[in-house]
Amino acid sequence: MKSMRDIKISEAFKQFFLLVIAGSFFVGYSAYSHHSNAMFDQQQVVEFSGTIKEFQFTNPHTWVQVMVEDDTGTTVEWSLEWGSPNNLGRQGIRPSTFPPGADVMIKTYPMKDGSPGGLFIGARFADGQTIGRWE
Amino acid sequence: MTSKTKNRLAVLLLGCSCFGISTVSAQESPDWSGVWAMNGGTIFDLDTKTGEGGSTTPGVREHPPYNQDFEAKYQANLDLRDAGVFPDPNSYCGIPTGYPRLMNLPDVYEFAVTDKQVWILTENGPNVLRIYTDGREHPSAADRWPTHTGDSIGHWEGDTLVFDTLSLHSSESGNTIIDRTGLILSDAAHIVTRMAINDEGLMEAQMTIEDAKALASPWVVTKRYRRLEEGSRVYDYACNENNRNPIDPNTGWTYTIGPDGQIMDINPGQ
Numbered sequence: 001m002k003s004m005r006d007i008k009i010s011e012a013f014k015q016f017f018l019l020v021i022a023g024s025f026f027v028g029y030s031a032y033s034h035h036s037n038a039m040f041d042q043q044q045v046v047e048f049s050g051t052i053k054e055f056q057f058t059n060p061h062t063w064v065q066v067m068v069e070d071d072t073g074t075t076v077e078w079s080l081e082w083g084s085p086n087n088l089g090r091q092g093i094r095p096s097t098f099p100p101g102a103d104v105m106i107k108t109y110p111m112k113d114g115s116p117g118g119l120f121i122g123a124r125f126a127d128g129q130t131i132g133r134w135e
Numbered sequence: 136m137t138s139k140t141k142n143r144l145a146v147l148l149l150g151c152s153c154f155g156i157s158t159v160s161a162q163e164s165p166d167w168s169g170v171w172a173m174n175g176g177t178i179f180d181l182d183t184k185t186g187e188g189g190s191t192t193p194g195v196r197e198h199p200p201y202n203q204d205f206e207a208k209y210q211a212n213l214d215l216r217d218a219g220v221f222p223d224p225n226s227y228c229g230i231p232t233g234y235p236r237l238m239n240l241p242d243v244y245e246f247a248v249t250d251k252q253v254w255i256l257t258e259n260g261p262n263v264l265r266i267y268t269d270g271r272e273h274p275s276a277a278d279r280w281p282t283h284t285g286d287s288i289g290h291w292e293g294d295t296l297v298f299d300t301l302s303l304h305s306s307e308s309g310n311t312i313i314d315r316t317g318l319i320l321s322d323a324a325h326i327v328t329r330m331a332i333n334d335e336g337l338m339e340a341q342m343t344i345e346d347a348k349a350l351a352s353p354w355v356v357t358k359r360y361r362r363l364e365e366g367s368r369v370y371d372y373a374c375n376e377n378n379r380n381p382i383d384p385n386t387g388w389t390y391t392i393g394p395d396g397q398i399m400d401i402n403p404g405q
Binding site: 033034035036037038039056058059060061063065077079081084085086087089090111112113115116117 | 191218219220221223225226228241242243258259315363367368369370371372373374376377378379380382387388389390391393394399400401403
């Protein structure tokens with residue numbers, strides 16, 4: 001499992017484990033949801049590394065569950081909300097896209113209150129393959 | 136040979152083979168087959184949009200010809216939207232989208248033309264709008280009641296489907312809206328829709344909305360849809376399958392369910 005300490009640009013967000021990268025060029029990007037996205041802070045992008053626990057390829061949204069180790073050594077499960085499996089499926093995303101155990105870097109719009117969740121933006125696997133938006 | 140010509144020929148041949156005669160007239164139906172997706176995001180009336188962003192972006196709004204009463208109602212909805220607590224019925228998973236909002240959905244569409252009905256099938260929802268083209272009239276006022284999709288009767292003018300929809304729920308009751316900015320109509324809404332494939336190959340639906348309770352003048356809105364690549368599929372949309380975003384019924388705030396099945400975030404309004 002990779003550590004949050006791997007991240008290139010860091011900035012305290014919720015004291016102990018969030019890292020934030022400037023994300024002005026991502027501002028304005030959001031997937032359609034059947035609900036309000038007011039819980040997400042789309043003014044900043046958080047980037048971290050972790051290990052895939054599960055890819056919930058379900059309606060109305062898919063969820064990427066990622067195990068992340070914070071600076072204290074505690075492992076926290078992050079919940080990253082993405083688009084519907086239907087639209088993503090038509091774009092080539094599959095239930096197997098995020099295999100359990102895979103190491104990934106993640107970019108997400110974090111939850112405003114600091115809870116371990118966010119709106120998924122993109123991911124990069126160890127072999128350099130990227131999913132979603134990775135710029 | 137165009138696909139439309141093939142359709143007509145197929146129907147003609149079918150008629151000949153079934154009835155053994157050569158004088159069966161071909162059914163004139165345009166080729167609306169395939170899978171379609173709406174252009175332009177879920178702002179219902181792009182032509183009157185002001186502000187930058189989508190339907191959930193604070194400051195974005197449209198400008199229907201609302202009367203004073205409904206302009207005030209719309210403004211109240213916009214204020215809730217700006218605060219992130221607008222109560223969109225779709226967020227609760229389980230209520231049909233209704234008309235005309237079902238023409239304003241993400242995901243994809245199918246437009247199924249049959250001899251006596253046209254069906255607009257939306258993946259999101261899912262929803263079905265049935266348009267009767269068999270010559271029937273609307274039920275009498277005593278024999279119909281408001282529903283999410285209302286009652287639609289239509290006819291063909293060449294390759295253009297023209298249909299008339301009424302008997303819709305009042306949006307004021309909170310069980311249907313048109314888009315996430317908070318556009319609403321009353322139960323007096325009467326919509327005439329003209330649908331055809333335009334010169335650019337886009338399905339175009341022009342809706343002329345009259346509403347004596349809400350609008351000071353007719354509101355004309357045009358939505359367009361592009362045909363996806365051949366072979367595209369439509370999938371189940373089961374909103375309650377794994378809905379991890381319950382709505383607080385008191386405040387309208389959208390929570391997030393964590394991996395332990397419990398709400399994990401804080402409602403800033405409490």
